[in-house]
Amino acid sequence: MSTFHTIGERWKHVEHTVREAALSCGRNPEEITIIAVSKMHPLQSVQQAFEAGARVFGENYAQEFRDKIQEAERTNIHPEWHFIGSLQSNKVKYIIPHASLIHSCSTISVADEIERLSQKHDVITDILIQVNTSGESSKSGIEPAEIDEFISLISRHKHISLRGLMTIPTATDNISQLSSEFSLLRNTLERLKDSIPSPETWNMLSMGMSDDFSIAIKEGATHVRIGTAIFGERAY
8 A cells, every 4th residue: 555645546546456356256346335434534535535536435433424524515525425333322313314324233222213313304214234243242233143133123114224234344364254254244135135125225235344355345245445545544
């Protein structure tokens, strides 16, 4: 990454690398969305990535998400915003109705609050269910064995659209371990298709970050969340 000195150059490099990773395993690069993870980076950095071609940005912290969107609107930047961080029910008010996609729904209380505020704002909110594929107790997400019950409980909501699954895998360089976790997520998505109210739109897999997105793409990722490889180290 040191070869590329600007955010624009790094974005172009990431875009090229994602494309090559897709082609190398017989996938259409157009099926993969790159989410530029701009958490803890100023709007100026978002602008630079946007000017280079990035169109989807991900934020991890609810109030920063709200504030950055408001600031972007004042400067006439209108990308697509995703919320990708851990979410508590009392923070959902900062997310709705601004998020095009919430990647990290993993509790009934959060789902209920997304439903309540989506109904209030008269919107349908697309969500992904976060799955704990690593088995680590420190990681957020539904355990794979509990996801069927979770879906049955939130499928009644009329203002939530279930779009797929997300995971944050084990922090490891072990390619076999990462492949296994990404494969688990893909297989879970396929297994649940008959349980979803709208199976035709149940097709998103958010997995893969700066260090492992090529592995995730090989295993079927539709959304990769890339921050450091685009923006460099966090600004603060």
